[in-house]
Amino acid sequence: MKKSVQIYDTTLRDGTQAENFNLSVTDKIRISHKFDSLGIDFIEGGWPGSNPLAVDFFNKMQGEKLNHAKLTAFGSTRLFANSCEKDKNLQALIDAKTPVITIFGKSWDIHVYDALRIELEDNLLIIEESLAYLKPHVEKLFYDAEHFFDGFKKNQDYALASLDKAIIGGADCLILCDTNGGMLPHEVQPIIERVQGFIRERGSHVDLGIHAHNDTETAVANSLLALSLGVNQVQGTMNGYGERCGNANLASIIPALSLKMGYEAKSLNNIDKLYDTAMLVDELANLPHNKYQPYVGRSAFAHKGGIHVSAVKRNPLTYEHIEPEKVGNIRRILISDQAGKSNVIHKAKKFGIELDA
Structure with a gap:
């Protein structure tokens, strides 16, 4: 029996944080339909609470039909100073009218103190309350545990406590993020196994996901390893675009899952469309295609x-x-x-x- 996996693409949001990578609203709509045709399960369209371009995109997508993919809006937990009802970020997520919402929260205590400048318990509160507030508005609710691996290495108990609050808040999937991209495969496995044990101890059946960045050239390896350990969802971008050194490259992950690891997903049945999809993203971004890229590069064969x-x-x-x-x-x-x-x-x-x- 083949194992199933959810493919979550964030090219239109995380990918656009790459240097010189820019897409218009029209470009993003074309790419969304191409991803839908490929069979991508979730398409993260942007952060409506931070970017007017994302608001315009989500408004226009309400008139577009996707046959398979679920459009996803991305945002953060509420500001500590705001109630959920008065938080503009959460309201923008609801106004995007997407079937899926993904929000991120802090897993690393240093970010709670130095970035949010609030107490550790306050951060746990806004994670739970933000998710609980959004839950009735969507079909699926995902929680990106930002900097989870770094946070776990520094303060395991607090990183796990942040996941606990996300479960209580109603998250359908907890995505473990290597936000700084510094993790190596031998470090990833014991952390994922501890998280899986923690979820079992709670008696929860919440799904797990992986979101890897490529600063040590291991994003694809870390993602495939996580999936082999039983993680259900993989996040990445087409051609690996993303901030700094990029994100896990779905153009490498998708064929590996289908042709080498025996996984099952809609996009894995349509991988003959992968080359054209990868080329379209580069064409619309007005960037040269990496000819040396595995699977979809012109030099790959x-x-x-x-x-x-x-x-x-x-x-x-x-x-x-x-x-x-x-x-x-x-x-x-x-x-x-x-x-x-x-x-x-x-x-x-x-x-x-x-x-x-």
């Missing part, structure tokens, strides 16, 4: 050395880990000073020139 080309012509498995067509890509044979006879014969045949071998 490009062969240059003569010995390699000769072997691939006989059996592609000799130098390809999957068939490129499965993700919508193609095999390319290159001509260079390292090319052999097989390269030249292949290129000539491609252009209708018959050569004597």
